[in-house]
Amino acid sequence: MPLHASRDYSAVDGIDYHEIPLTYPQFLRQYLEPNLPVLLGPALTQHWKARQQWVCAETGKPNFNILRQHLCPTTTSVQVPVADCQCRDFTDQRRSTMDLRAFLDEWEANSLANAPSRTYLKDLHFVQTFPEYGAYETPDIFRDDWMNEFWTRRSDMDDDYRFVYCGGDGTFTPFHADVYRSYSWSANICGTKIWTLFPPDQEHLFRDSLNNTVYDIHNVDPIQFPHFHRAKQFTVLQQPGQTLFVPSGWWHQVQNVGDTISINHNWCNGSNLDLLLDSICADLKDVEREIDHLKDMMEESEWIETCQKLLLLNSGWDWSTVWLMCTTIRSRVRRQQQQHETTSLPQADGPINGSDNSTQDHPIEAEAESFSTFIQDDKVVPRRTPIFDPPLVSQQPPLDLTISRVDAVLDFIRNDTSARWFLENVKGISLRVEGING
Template sequence: MEATCSRLDDPTSYDDFLQAYLLPNQPVIIGPTLVSSWPAYKLWRRAGDTINWAYLKDVYGDLDVTVADCATREFSDQRRDQMLFRDVVSLWEAGEGQSLYVKDWHLARTLTLKLPSYDVFYTTPDIFRDDWMNAYYSANTEDDFRFVYVGAAGTFTPLHRDVYTSYSWSTNICGRKRWWLFPPEQTHLLFRKGGEEHLETAFDVRHVDPETHPLFDQARPIIVEQNSGETIFVPSGWYHQVENLTNCISINHNWCNAVNLPSLYASMCAKVLEVEHALEDVRELLSHGSAQSPDTDPEAWKQEWVSIVQDVVEKDAGWNWMTFWRMILHALRLAMDRPCSVNDTLWPRTPSDLMPSPDLIKTRVRACYEDFVKRPENEHTLLAGLEEVLVDVKRLLDE
């Protein structure tokens, strides 16, 4: 049966969202009622559905932003630079910089830390509150996965899958986007010829060379247009590309929870394997060196090897196994109402009625845990500090 993207005029309850979209891992677009109370929806727009550039420059103009040049490809992404937000807007207002796209702007976190009493410009909808990534990162790191995107008509984000198959949701405050959504069963059609091991996909779905991507013409994406005020839910593991059809400003989150945890875990395993293959020569050097040292434990090199792999995994994708399991432990403590670090200003506690049942949460975590401790890489014993985290995870699972 051909995949489709549902549309809802009005918000659904959390339970209905869980059953209809999270568990089946299906996309949906929800109408403006979901976000109509947001200050951003009222202040960032003007009559006629145009962006209120004057307001944005006045309030946020002095902030640094990351700007992608959509006309300049740099490896598998677009060239990026840092600019003041007011300077980018001034270019657009002068009819210049039409290929520039402000991306991954941590505006909410920046304002909270810089101006603790600032006026909140949006709140996370209830159906997206069960968010392990932002709960953990907001409480324990200087990072998060909450972004604002601002781009001129024609700017785009190349084909990609969100970090470790996380979910995403994106609300158009003003403007229209076109989305290409590829269900996970079509993923193998997106790879470059001979590049399956490294997950090198097409860059721009509008211009794909059949010589380098011979299977791409068999892919059948869902193509949808997202209007001003609408929110799209992108399921776990769905590759997607996004184009701004007009000047557009949006609020986006990457997120995960127990429902898509098995997919995240499988993606982590795949990333580790990819890095191991890329560093095979390092592995050989370490094992050979250990064999040539009679006074050294012949297994000692493995701890250094695992540490090197995890460092590269973290630099390449932002997470490693330590982050993954600390996030899970944090989520379990919250779900089971145990003492846990929380930054209520950045990410308030999620009520239990906006989560799956404790049994579902434990079942998903336990499956990952039991597989992980059996991995032949033995990361659970070789990575410093990880065994203590896993002991605490196991203790909560057994309660």
């Protein structure tokens, strides 16, 4: 039985817009499961502190004084990641770090002069950097977020996928698909973004003979990429306060119009678990192909371990990442199932089959103290990143469906000889999981 039904994008002819916030069953059925983008109105985020404090009511531009007051301490420097939008670095822009106050000063000067910007504050781990600020709350329809739930509980690192982006007119993000082929949601606090989105299954149209991809869709060499003009694409104008859901595997480029601030999460769950599995398998094949000339010089065990090391280096994950995320989520969902069973309330078939997921909600204790530290260089280190609380039952698909999808991935890994050897012999991970034979 396949992990997920196949998806067909051939009939997609535009991006839906909903002024009134969607319920979770609507979002799951219409966009999450079929992996389709949607633009949502400002009501979804109107109560956020970021929208109320970070924007000048009179001009609609960033309130630079408030940002400096709340985010720039006078005694220490807050270093933030920035990109130079006028300097290409392979498939990305040249990256560096910059003092946040200096960035805001430079940005404000460009804004007052109505001049375009080249410095773009990107991928700032805002919740990690300002854990007490509370700039926003994750909307209910995006709370089934396995990446942030797992990453903020990892015992080996202090990390998350919760970001803020700030940039002036003309700043942009080059053509790409998101890390791990994850979902993303992006909420504009102020300013306007022009998104150009490309449905999946078209990568052959924007790759050249050496497997390089297009960098800037507005400046494509027709000799290097002779088929790019055939790619199906959709343009979305995202206004202040609006939120865009970008599905898994949709390539896109983003251009800022005017002074723009946005909040973004990368995330995944059972609805795109099959696409993540396809992604890691494809990434691993790429690694194996790149170093195939070395295979005959290595023992099989050395080959497997080398490929996994390069996979982690190049793609940010290996089989242990997928296994541990899935088992972490499985354990939490099983606890929710057990709590649900004690209420004697039958679980609905769920919105995937057309009915509302009306089961009683059961919050799972965050166990903040249990995740207050992590291990770094064999030392116990305090964790800075606040944990991401699990979703309620009403904020995710039927629990039995989630368990079955996770189990399918765990079975796939267990049945892969190389993956099994790597997990057991290199990572020391037991592949015994409650409720799964083998």
